[in-house]
Amino acid sequence: MQPKQKSYFLIVDLEATCSDDGSIPRQEMEIIEIGAVMLNRKTWEIDSEFQQFIQPVRHPRLTKFCTELTSISQQDVDQAPQFSEAMSRFQDWIYPLFNNHIFCSWGNYDKNQFMQDCQFHNVPYPFSSQHINIKQEFSEYLGVSKKFGMAQALNHLGMELIGTHHRGIDDARNIAIIYKYMKTQKLNKLKNF
Structure with a gap:
């Protein structure tokens, strides 16, 4: 017996603190924006x-690189809740x-960043173990080994x-547009087969 299909794809894109000079190591990056859509x-x-x-605590001042990349301002994060409250709002x-x-994202970065931040802030990881890597699915859909960035796709x-680009909600x-395209094209091919 097959497990019941999930009704929604929860597509998440995160933005995090970052630098281009090594001043923020990968393991100290923190989520500064959660963007998510429910695709029916x-x-x-x-x-x-x-x-x-989300207000970062490890590196509370955004780097110039981060602000230019994401268009997220210092004021945006200064006025935001910290991680545990933001996660509570997200789960609500x-x-x-x-x-x-089903939790989905473009690549595994978002899943790993959630896990890292949940561990650091002592907040339970909010998702089941099931995760769809849409980036990988896109390459499989095209039948290529090349991995595309979202904009490239x-x-x-x-x-x-x-x-x-590089704003979580956008x-x-x-990503939802790409996933809808892939899935509906696949379904149309099956109907016409």
């Missing part, structure tokens, strides 16, 4: 969205309306990037 598996439409800035959005979901499909919306 039946309609292939986004049913709900979530966006939250997910549950109970969307508890039948849109370009490859002849689609325009909507919003601001990237989550764009």
Whole structure:
């Protein structure tokens, strides 16, 4: 007997503290934005969205590189809640309306960053062990070994990037567009087979 299909794809994109000079090592990066959308598996439409800035504590001052890359300002994060409160808000959005979901992201970075931040802040990891790496699925869909960045994938499909690249909520919306395209094309091929 097959397990019951999940009703939603929870597509998440995170932005985190970063530097181009090594002043913030990978293991000290912290989430500064959660962008998420709930993609309905039946309609292939986004049913709900979530966006939250987070105040970093390890490196509270954003680097110039980080601000230029993400367009997230120091004021955005200074006025934001810290990680545990932000995660509480995130889970209040997910549950109970969307508890039948699969956590998805472009690559494994977002999953690993959540795990790292949850451990550092002593907050339980909020997802099941199931995770879909859409970046990997996209390469499999094309039948290539090359790994595409999200913007490259849109370009490859002849689609325009909507919003601001490296903003969590905009990237989550764009990833949802790619995933919808892949899944509906696959379904159409199966119907016409």
